[in-house]
Amino acid sequence: MTIRVATTADAQYADQLCQWYIDSAKQRGTGIAKREPAYVAHKMASGDSVIAFVDDQLAGFCYIETFDDKTFVVNSGLVVNAEIRKHGVGRAIKQAVFELSRSKYPNAKIFGITTSLAVMKINTELGYKPVTFSELTSSEDFWKGCKSCKNYGILTENERRMCLCTGMLFDGSAPLVQLQVPDFSAGTHDPQLVSPDSAS
Numbered sequence: 001m002t003i004r005v006a007t008t009a010d011a012q013y014a015d016q017l018c019q020w021y022i023d024s025a026k027q028r029g030t031g032i033a034k035r036e037p038a039y040v041a042h043k044m045a046s047g048d049s050v051i052a053f054v055d056d057q058l059a060g061f062c063y064i065e066t067f068d069d070k071t072f073v074v075n076s077g078l079v080v081n082a083e084i085r086k087h088g089v090g091r092a093i094k095q096a097v098f099e100l101s102r103s104k105y106p107n108a109k110i111f112g113i114t115t116s117l118a119v120m121k122i123n124t125e126l127g128y129k130p131v132t133f134s135e136l137t138s139s140e141d142f143w144k145g146c147k148s149c150k151n152y153g154i155l156t157e158n159e160r161r162m163c164l165c166t167g168m169l170f171d172g173s174a175p176l177v178q179l180q181v182p183d184f185s186a187g188t189h190d191p192q193l194v195s196p197d198s199a200s
């Protein structure tokens with residue numbers, strides 16, 4: 001597996017990634033913020049995203065957003081190819097985007113809101129703590145991202161104090177943690193991309 005900071009040339013994958021966002025939202029039956037390919041391409045061009053490949057095929061992605069004058073950072077839009085989930089790719093991407101966030105925005109608080117158990121596990125390993133929404137950014141730009149979520153009504157009914165997502169926050173002053181991910185560089189731990197026909 002190769003994981004690297006995405007570049008302008010990776011814009012060719014933006015449509016595919018946005019389709020994965022739609023597919024996974026349908027599959028989970030929960031809310032997930034919709035993303036436009038142009039926005040994903042913009043994140044790639046600005047050096048604020050991480051992209052992964054297995055066997056030279058797109059394997060996953062995650063990007064950084066900043067709020068409140070870059071004092072709050074979110075690692076958003078984590079997605080892994082559905083064929084190779086549960087092999088550590090999501091954890092490896094999250095570690096990479098977290099490190100990129102820490103190096104680009106060393107003093108920022110890093111946070112996220114999620115209903116995903118996998119993301120909660122990874123965030124906890126990285127040192128995030130669960131918090132109420134009062135500890136997160138109050139930036140309109142962040143919360144407007146929830147508008148396309150099917151639970152947006154619940155969020156607004158509660159005046160943005162709570163919703164179905166759990167808020168998680170990494171305090172920028174905490175030490176960095178190295179997660180235990182398979183040694184992909186050895187080549188023996190790469191998840192294999194298989195066509196649905198050949199999968200057992």
Ligand SMILES: CC(C)(COP(=O)(O)OP(=O)(O)OC[C@H]1O[C@@H](n2cnc3c(N)ncnc32)[C@H](O)[C@@H]1OP(=O)(O)O)[C@@H](O)C(=O)NCCC(=O)NCCS
Nearest residue numbers: 024078079080085086087088089090091114116117118121
């Ligand atoms: C969430 C997602 C990125 C995880 O990627 P992944 O490559 O499967 O994750 P990993 O293999 O690194 O797993 C990390 C941990 O989460 C667990 N996990 C993964 N998927 C899980 C699931 N659906 N339910 C419960 N736990 C899960 C893994 O078992 C692992 O924990 P463990 O080491 O204790 O066993 C992937 O499922 C995905 O793309 N989902 C659709 C998009 C999405 O939901 N994004 C998050 C929005 S906040």
